[in-house]
Amino acid sequence: MSKVKKKRRLTVLGRFVIVLFIGILFGASLGFYYRLTSDNVKKEEVKEQKKEEEVVATKKEMDASLVMVGDALIHYGVYKEAETDNGYDFKPMLSVVKPMIQDYDLKYYNQETILGGTELGLSSYPRFNSPYEVGDAFVDAGFNLVSLATNHTMDKGEVGVINSLNYWNSKEDVYTAGSYLSNEDRDEVVIKEINGITYSFFSYTTWTNGLETPSGKEYLNNVYSPEKAKADIEKVRDKVDVVIVAMHWGTEYSFSVSSAQQEIANYLSSLGVDIIIGSHPHVVEPIAFIGKTMVIYSLGNFISDQDGIERLTGLMVGVDIHKTVDNGVTTIELRNPRAELLYTASRQGFIVYPYTSLNDSILPNYKSYYETYKNIVLSLDQSITMPSLE
Numbered sequence: 350m351s352k353v354k355k356k357r358r359l360t361v362l363g364r365f366v367i368v369l370f371i372g373i374l375f376g377a378s379l380g381f382y383y384r385l386t387s388d389n390v391k392k393e394e395v396k397e398q399k400k401e402e403e404v405v406a407t408k409k410e411m412d413a414s415l416v417m418v419g420d421a422l423i424h425y426g427v428y429k430e431a432e433t434d435n436g437y438d439f440k441p442m443l444s445v446v447k448p449m450i451q452d453y454d455l456k457y458y459n460q461e462t463i464l465g466g467t468e469l470g471l472s473s474y475p476r477f478n479s480p481y482e483v484g485d486a487f488v489d490a491g492f493n494l495v496s497l498a499t500n501h502t503m504d505k506g507e508v509g510v511i512n513s514l515n516y517w518n519s520k521e522d523v524y525t526a527g528s529y530l531s532n533e534d535r536d537e538v539v540i541k542e543i544n545g546i547t548y549s550f551f552s553y554t555t556w557t558n559g560l561e562t563p564s565g566k567e568y569l570n571n572v573y574s575p576e577k578a579k580a581d582i583e584k585v586r587d588k589v590d591v592v593i594v595a596m597h598w599g600t601e602y603s604f605s606v607s608s609a610q611q612e613i614a615n616y617l618s619s620l621g622v623d624i625i626i627g628s629h630p631h632v633v634e635p636i637a638f639i640g641k642t643m644v645i646y647s648l649g650n651f652i653s654d655q656d657g658i659e660r661l662t663g664l665m666v667g668v669d670i671h672k673t674v675d676n677g678v679t680t681i682e683l684r685n686p687r688a689e690l691l692y693t694a695s696r697q698g699f700i701v702y703p704y705t706s707l708n709d710s711i712l713p714n715y716k717s718y719y720e721t722y723k724n725i726v727l728s729l730d731q732s733i734t735m736p737s738l739e
Contacts, residue, residue: 407674407675407676407677408673408674408675408676409545409673409674410671410672410673410674411544411545411546411671411672411674412544412546412669412670412671412672413454413455413543413544413546413669413670413672414452414453414454414455414667414668414669414670415453415454415455415456415457415593415624415667415668415669415670416450416453416455416456416457416665416666416667417457417458417626417645417648417664417665417666417667418446418457418458418648418651418663418664418665418666418691419458419459419628419647419648419649419650419651419663419664420458420459420461420628420631420648420649420650420651420652420653420663421458421459421460421461421462421479421483421487421651421652422461422462422477422631422650422651422652422653422654422655423461423462423473423477423479423483423652423653424473424474424477424653424654424655425471425472425473425654426654426695426699427439427442427652427653427654427699428471428479428480428483430442430698430699431480431482431699436467436480436482437480437482437483438482438486439482439483439485439486440485440486440489440490441698441700442486442652442698442699442700442701443486443487443489443490443701444700445700445701445702445703445706446490446665446691446701446703447489447490447491449665449689449703450490450491450492450665451491453491453667454543454544455493455494455543455548456490456491456492456493456494457492457494457495457496457593457595457626458487458492458494458495458496458651459495459496459499459595459597459626459628459648459651460483460484460487460495460496460497460499461477461499461501461628462477462478462479462483462499462501462504463477463478463479463501463502463503463504463505463509463510463512463513464479464480464481464483464484464512464513464516464517465478465479465505465508465509465512465513466478466480466481466512466516467480468512469505469508469509469512472504475558476501476504476505477501477504478504478505478509481516484516484517484520488520488523492523493522493523493524494523494524494550494593495517495523495524495525495526496525496526496527496552496595496597496626496628497513497514497517497525497526497527497528497552498526498527498528498552498553498554498570498571498572498595498597499527499554499556499570499597499628499629500554500556500557500558500560500597500629501558502527502528502554502557502560502569502570503557503558503560503561503562503569503570504560507562507563507566507569510528510569510570511530513528514528514529514530524539524541524550525552526550526551526552526571526595527551527552527553527554527570527571527595528552528568528569528570528571529568529569529571530568531568532568534568535568535571538584538585538588540585540588540589545672546590546591546670546672547588547589547590547591548589548590548591548592548593549585549588549589549591549592549593550593550594550595551571551578551581551582551592551593551594551595552571552594552595552596552597553571553572553573553577553578553594553595553596553597554570554571554572554573554596554597554598554629555572555573555596555597555598555609555613555629556597556598556629557570557572573596573598573613575616578594578616578617578620579620582594582617582620582621582622583620586620586621590670590672590679590681591623591624591670591681592621592622592623592624593622593623593624593626594617594622594624594625594626595625595626595627595628596610596613596614596617596625596626596627596628597627597628597629598610598613598627598628598629599627599629599630599634599646599647600630601629601630601631602630602631602632602659602660603630603632603634604630604632604633604634604659604725605634606634606635606646606729610627610646614639614642614644614646615639617642618639618640618642618644622642623641623642623643623670623681623683624642624643624645624668624683625642625643625644625645626645626648627644627645627646627647627648628647628648629647630646630647630649631647631649631650631653631655631660632647632649632650632659632660632662633647633648633649633659633662633663633664633690633722633725633726634646634647634649634725634726635725635726635727635728635729635730636666636686636688636726636727636729636730636733637729637730638730638732641681641683643668643683643686645664645666647664648663648664648666649662649663649664650662650663650693651663651691651693651701652693652699652701653693654695654699658692658712658718659722661692661693661694661695662690662691662692662693662704662718662722663690663691663692663693664688664689664690664691664726665688665689665690665691665703666686666687666688666689667685667686667687667688667689668683668684668685668686668687669683669684669685670682670683670684671683671684685734686732686733686734687733687734687735688726688733688734688735689703689704689705689735689736690703690704690719690722690723690726690735691703691704692704692707692711692712692715694711694712697711704718704719704738705736705738716738719738723735
């Protein structure tokens with residue numbers, strides 16, 4: 350009887366030990382599983398954090414700014430005013446504008462008259478020739494994008510173009526377009542970069558005043574055709590962030606946009622041009638957007654000695670170019686388009702002033718003129734920022 354009780358006691362004790370062992374084993378397994386799961390969760394959290402950091406690291410943003418002014422139309426009165434004992438000095442004429450453009454990365458103007466130099470004899474309307482010192486003043490002011498295709502490019506023939514290009518080719522960090530020394534130069538793919546943003550620049554004229562280039566030397570003055578523009582732009586469109594085109598077009602002294610201008614602007618926009626800069630009318634015309642393409646139909650004159658307040662009034666237009674690269678996808682935005690009216694004070698030494706700096710002694714009734722030209726500029730797009738004189 351005692352032996353049976355002992356066996357039962359051992360059996361109960363054995364069961365207790367087994368249960369205890371199983372409990373310990375289960376607890377250990379549960380702890381191990383928890384630690385393993387916790388470690389896995391932490392690892393996944395670390396992986397997700399790294400992925401987020403990598404996404405942030407691949408997103409990059411870059412900015413560049415562009416300012417544009419109109420025609421340097423150098424009449425006799427302008428270069429006579431600039432004459433010195435040692436040549437010509439046009440820098441005082443740009444002295445007020447110079448500080449206004451210093452913070453921009455790209456600075457554009459249209460060299461309306463050929464810089465053939467004094468050796469060809471200076472001349473005014475209708476066949477212009479201007480001294481090299483005009484270019485010196487603009488380079489000194491910081492301008493680095495220069496349009497050369499105009500209806501006056503051939504005013505001094507081939508030798509005038511050669512002199513002009515030899516001058517411009519001697520200037521570092523100045524990008525000219527619209528006039529070339531050879532077909533090879535004209536067809537060269539030129540890509541520039543500023544602040545991580547790549548760009549190409551083209552210039553065309555629709556007018557030649559009947560002064561045709563010699564046969565086989567059409568490169569001297571880049572006359573527009575849809576086929577030529579298409580071929581040029583397609584060479585670079587997939588290689589650059591921004592395409593800029595200067596167009597010498599429109600109707601002289603007209604504030605309205607012609608159907609021909611609209612047709613060309615729409616076509617260039619369809620080719621992927623980002624910014625179209627217009628000249629030739631010698632007065633201001635509206636600014637507009639065709640899709641994402643900014644079109645300045647005419648900047649008017651920057652400096653000239655033409656008659657009429659409207660021909661002494663021009664535009665300074667600025668825009669910020671914003672580039673975003675996100676997971677290998679590049680997006681370009683034109684931000685903060687803005688414009689300011691300028692006036693060439695022909696009776697005060699041809700100094701170019703912003704209208705915001707004028708008074709009635711420089712230009713009587715200037716506020717009324719300002720409102721008139723401001724309304725023209727904004728007639729197609731009210732989103733363009735312009736200062737108030739009040």
